[in-house]
Amino acid sequence: MFNRERDRLEAIIRNYYAEKGLPEPDAIQWNAIPFAGEWGISTSFFQLAALEARRGANAPGTPIPERAQQIALEIADRIGVPAGFSHVEAVKGYLNLYYLTSEFTSRVISTVLSEGQDFGRGMTKSERVMVEYAQPNTHHSFHMGHFRNAILGETLSRLVEFAGFPTIRASYPGDIGLGVITIIWMYQKFYFGQEPQGVHERGQWLLKLYVEASRLFEPKENESPQEKALRETYDAERRELYRKWDAGDPEVRALWKMTREWSLEELRVILDMLDIHIDVWFFESEVDQPAKAIVEELIQLGVADDERPEGPVIVRIDEKLGLKKEKYRTNVILRSDGTTLYLTKDLALAKEKFEKYGVDRSIYVIDVRQSLYMQQTFKILELWGFKQAEKCYHLGYGFVSLPEGAMSARRGRLALFKDVYDEALRRVLLEIEQKNPDLAAEQRELVASQVGLGALVYAMLSVDNNKDIVFDIESALNFDGRTGPYIQNAHVRASSIIRKAGGLPEVAPYEGELTNHEIQLVELISRFPATVQQAANEYRPLILASYAYDLADAFHSFYHAVPVLQAETEQTRASRLLLVAAARQTLANALRLLDIAAPDVM
RNA sequence: GCCCCUGUAGCUCAAUGGAUAGAGCAGCAGCCUUCUAAGCUGUUGGUUGUGGGUUCGAAUCCCGCCAGGGGCGCCA
Numbered sequence: 045m046f047n048r049e050r051d052r053l054e055a056i057i058r059n060y061y062a063e064k065g066l067p068e069p070d071a072i073q074w075n076a077i078p079f080a081g082e083w084g085i086s087t088s089f090f091q092l093a094a095l096e097a098r099r100g101a102n103a104p105g106t107p108i109p110e111r112a113q114q115i116a117l118e119i120a121d122r123i124g125v126p127a128g129f130s131h132v133e134a135v136k137g138y139l140n141l142y143y144l145t146s147e148f149t150s151r152v153i154s155t156v157l158s159e160g161q162d163f164g165r166g167m168t169k170s171e172r173v174m175v176e177y178a179q180p181n182t183h184h185s186f187h188m189g190h191f192r193n194a195i196l197g198e199t200l201s202r203l204v205e206f207a208g209f210p211t212i213r214a215s216y217p218g219d220i221g222l223g224v225i226t227i228i229w230m231y232q233k234f235y236f237g238q239e240p241q242g243v244h245e246r247g248q249w250l251l252k253l254y255v256e257a258s259r260l261f262e263p264k265e266n267e268s269p270q271e272k273a274l275r276e277t278y279d280a281e282r283r284e285l286y287r288k289w290d291a292g293d294p295e296v297r298a299l300w301k302m303t304r305e306w307s308l309e310e311l312r313v314i315l316d317m318l319d320i321h322i323d324v325w326f327f328e329s330e331v332d333q334p335a336k337a338i339v340e341e342l343i344q345l346g347v348a349d350d351e352r353p354e355g356p357v358i359v360r361i362d363e364k365l366g367l368k369k370e371k372y373r374t375n376v377i378l379r380s381d382g383t384t385l386y387l388t389k390d391l392a393l394a395k396e397k398f399e400k401y402g403v404d405r406s407i408y409v410i411d412v413r414q415s416l417y418m419q420q421t422f423k424i425l426e427l428w429g430f431k432q433a434e435k436c437y438h439l440g441y442g443f444v445s446l447p448e449g450a451m452s453a454r455r456g457r458l459a460l461f462k463d464v465y466d467e468a469l470r471r472v473l474l475e476i477e478q479k480n481p482d483l484a485a486e487q488r489e490l491v492a493s494q495v496g497l498g499a500l501v502y503a504m505l506s507v508d509n510n511k512d513i514v515f516d517i518e519s520a521l522n523f524d525g526r527t528g529p530y531i532q533n534a535h536v537r538a539s540s541i542i543r544k545a546g547g548l549p550e551v552a553p554y555e556g557e558l559t560n561h562e563i564q565l566v567e568l569i570s571r572f573p574a575t576v577q578q579a580a581n582e583y584r585p586l587i588l589a590s591y592a593y594d595l596a597d598a599f600h601s602f603y604h605a606v607p608v609l610q611a612e613t614e615q616t617r618a619s620r621l622l623l624v625a626a627a628r629q630t631l632a633n634a635l636r637l638l639d640i641a642a643p644d645v646m
Numbered sequence: 647g648c649c650c651c652u653g654u655a656g657c658u659c660a661a662u663g664g665a666u667a668g669a670g671c672a673g674c675a676g677c678c679u680u681c682u683a684a685g686c687u688g689u690u691g692g693u694u695g696u697g698g699g700u701u702c703g704a705a706u707c708c709c710g711c712c713a714g715g716g717g718c719g720c721c722a
Binding site (some may be wrong): 073543 | 649650651657658659660662665669670671677678681682683684685686687692701703716717720721722
């Protein structure tokens with residue numbers, strides 16, 4: 045936020061380097077002074093000293109830390125105390141410049157309050173980004189693994205968008221495949237005409253059919269010849285159904301469409317609950333035909349080898365790339381019966397994204413287990429001559445399992461999002477009953493939903509992308525400490541103070557000596573814009589999630605230690621009220637990017 | 647066999663190659679007639695899996711080893 049001061053300092057430092065004939069580094073690295081309650085910027089001279097020593101210049105034989113300290117001292121002397129700073133010191137090879145806190149605080153607060161919801165937003169950029177996430181299979185129910193994916197994709201989208209990039213949100217449900225066909229077969233054979241009432245009930249019922257069907261297709265131990273024959277008959281029926289679907293049989297397609305819609309309806313309802321609004325819906329079934337055309341092209345180009353009818357169509361990726369060691373291996377892009385695969389469809393989808401939607405960068409938020417497939421897809425695109433292949437990025441994330449082990453629909457070991465959500469709601473309502481019994485009845489449901497979701501969302505975002513999550517409902521629905529509700533509560537407390545104050549005073553210079561709590565709070569607020577950029581650049585919502593917690597932590601400490609409404613003087617009261625308003629705004633902006641609601645009461 | 651990820655406090659996790667490795671939970675001791683106690687304050691807890699290397703400086707980068715997880719041609 046304070047680039048002006050920085051630029052001026054850098055000019056002085058560079059002048060000094062030039063004068064002394066010191067090697068000039070590409071960039072001067074500034075960091076925050078890492079001491080609690082101190083606010084300012086810092087840089088060090090170890091690299092410079094090391095560079096100098098390597099060239100054998102100036103003071104030969106001086107240990108690097110000592111030489112760094114010499115330089116720091118000389119520069120401190122040269123700089124003096126620039127405008128806007130209270131004091132400057134050279135310590136252990138570091139140059140520390142401390143802000144005049146009241147002046148900087150005034151600037152931070154007026155910036156936040158005038159920019160409001162846009163505080164922290166990056167300059168608009170021209171590069172258009174598409175984020176693909178929310179790819180659950182239809183005919184299944186939305187579970188906590190899908191939830192992590194949806195939240196990660198959504199927060200990433202919000203971050204990238206807020207950082208200044210035009211952003212398109214894309215969903216890609218897997219609406220066809222043998223699993224889907226299996227459920228339709230089950231429905232047609234044993235449950236034809238049935239239909240449970242209720243959006244979630246219907247979705248979960250299809251999952252039940254899948255579990256039942258899986259049992260029918262699993263060979264039993266000591267299977268009798270009759271049982272085996274029956275199983276094989278069923279399997280033949282199922283394959284025939286898939287063939288019919290592929291051929292466009294109207295009856296099969298109608299059945300498929302109806303059940304598919306049941307799933308999609310539930311998906312839309314859940315995404316709506318999560319405040320996720322997808323711009324573009326792609327379906328696997330829709331890229332099926334274009335994918336086949338690409339396969340033909342790849343065969344013509346000699347990229348793919350057609351081994352039909354004995355085998356499938358494959359791409360020997362390493363060989364085509366001229367690699368000696370196996371890395372991307374070989375993959376099948378068309379079955380011997382001419383039907384497409386998951387990877388094949390992704391080739392067609394990539395083309396559509398870039399050409400139809402004009403995106404410049406394409407991010408895939410997909411489970412890390414599909415890493416190899418993603419790399420293979422990108423490499424085949426490259427071999428095909430698709431230049432934008434290098435603009436495709438797979439954001440992998442660790443999968444969600446349960447304390448009992450991996451989730452498995454067939455074993456009925458599944459944490460369905462709707463069930464977890466209902467439980468969250470129940471627990472938050474109990475909590476409200478206990479902690480805020482005065483909360484108006486008509487507000488309770490809404491607040492409970494916001495807080496429950498806040499807890500669940502934060503549980504997903506407080507772990508880095510590449511780490512697995514063992515989803516334990518007890519710890520996810522803990523509302524104390526490093527959690528969503530803790531951050532929401534800071535926002536609630538800030539709102540409460542402003543409400544009781546009956547409005548905000550005019551923005552004016554900050555009055556009074558700042559306490560350490562105030563300094564720490566305002567320092568964190570000032571860091572928000574840079575934190576947004578970093579999180580967006582690194583595709584890591586965790587960075588913002590950690591920041592939001594730190595900000596809430598600083599606010600809670602401030603809240604406890606520093607009186608606002610009861611401040612000693614009217615001016616101090618006014619200044620602190622504005623600080624509270626700035627903190628509240630920054631908390632709200634951070635929570636919004638994290639897809640967590642910022643309630644005024646809880 | 648090859649490739650990828652992970653290993654930090656009892657547990658769950660942080661830490662752009664930089665100053666004293668930090669939080670939460672759990673444990674212990676306090677704080678509600680003061681702006682919401684979903685909170686605050688204090689405190690216990692570490693050979694960063696292990697052995698080398700690079701560097702002025704390594705949890706972080708490189709190599710070996712150990713342990714756990716994942717992925718490797720017609721599932722998605």
